[in-house]
Amino acid sequence: MKILVCISHVPDTTSKINFTEGDTKFDTNGVQFVINPNDEFGLTRAMWFKEKQGATVDVVNVGGPETEPTLRKALAIGADSAIRVNTEPTDGFVVAKQLAKVVQDGGYDLVIAGRESIDYNGGMVPGMLARLSNANFVNTCIGLEVEGTAVTAVREIDGGKETVSTSFPLVIGGQKGLVEESDLRIPNMRGIMMARKKPLTVLEPVEASAETASVKFEKPAPKGAVTLIDPDNVEELVNLLHNEAKVI
């Protein structure tokens, strides 16, 4: 089984979000970048397939040289090799096009991506990639088992979950549940040393033009101060929710 894990390189969840150049660019100043949390769950599940079922696991990112430390971290967690497609990820479609080429050339059976990146929250790339590659697609995937050529996946739906059967080639949009929080791995010294020697191939992009463009960012309007209610006068909260906020 050949697995490709898509890694998007995103600001750490605690990052302060600011913009520069007249609010057109994300301000990366002082921001720490990490593996997108949804991808980290996917990568960890891929490690299980590697260790228990002998899969090979490559990781890929579409982005500039600044994303290489994130790819090295994925190698330190245990991926076999990394690919970086050297282009700006200008929109979901451009990224999906690049990934489709990598998938086609690499002959991957299974592509594990995340439900969404926590930066632009597009939730676009995995589905587009699946469609462009003529692969099956399971989104919001919280469980994945492979037995020979049979794949069983569990998908989160509104109000519950659904078990589906499918086959390779397959793309999943994964999230927490693929593995648990406690299964996530912090790279150890040996992993980090080995990661330095593992191949990180830089590929030039294929032609693709963005279908959407970011014009400008805005911050939400600052919030007014909280209205505090005396714990001995809970009735007041009921009144306010009914008469002022009009939500009950």
Place this chain on the structure above:
Amino acid sequence: MSVLVYTESEQGTFKKVALEVASYAKAVANQMGTTVTAVTINAEDTSILGTYGVDKVLKVSDSQLEKFNANAYASIIAQAAQKEGSQVVIVSSSSDSKYLAPLLAVDLNAGYASNVVEAPTSTAPFTVKRTAFTNKAFNMTTINTDVKLVALSKNAFGLVENSAAAAAEDFTPSIPEFGVNVQSVDKVTGKVTIADAEIVVSGGRGLKGPENWGMVEELADVLGAATACSKPVSDLGWRPHSEHVGQTGKPVAANLYIAIGISGAIQHLAGINASKVKVVINTDPEAPFFKAADYGIVGDAFEVVPKLIEKLKTFKAQQ
């Protein structure tokens, strides 16, 4: 030419988001000087769509399509858009719609904007406002392709009544191979889901243990609300993962979000910030949630929540 909207139903009845996307489609159609066509799959009575501005309904009825399949549903919507010559296609942010939307985008060669919160600020270039950085910011995005696909955020536009004909006609698209087949569905029935809920009652580590969730459930019951929890609560196994909300959990865009014993970490707030009114109950006046909330009670949940339940019961009885 007409704006095409996919109006989702469950067991024949429209979901609330279907009426919201219909309202939104009507606003877009007005801006573009055109009409609204809805496509429905196994919905029974479609007349209610007229109340939300739908002029025409393409009704697909097929027993094979009883269970959602992203491949087939995307293909059906694409065929409807082609039939109508639609330049704008609108879907909701339900988990099914977000699943099919990127497939549909490829089928239609459409640029796709997700998490859109307002009617377009301009239709040429087609510019929409969407959330980014998990509700920490908004992003103005233009879609530059001929066909545009928009996924509307939940509870962002609301329901707007109109009156239109909702003239229904049967539509028989070709149905592609499923590729993915549903084996079983495990859905809690009779309980409000976080995705559909108007009100969400959420508990954090401040509640000390799973045995104390009785009052959270009771409060939710009184309000007709869904229950949710912070990440550590689901990591500790006190509550199921499906209740985990926040940046790495489910997003919440409710009318009212009540946080009990939740500190208000940035990752938690990011996922629930799209909710309209936020209430926090916490013993620590310094808890960051107080900065994000509209109403707050500094107090012990074990005293405040039972009182709140009692007062709400009285209030509901009077209504």
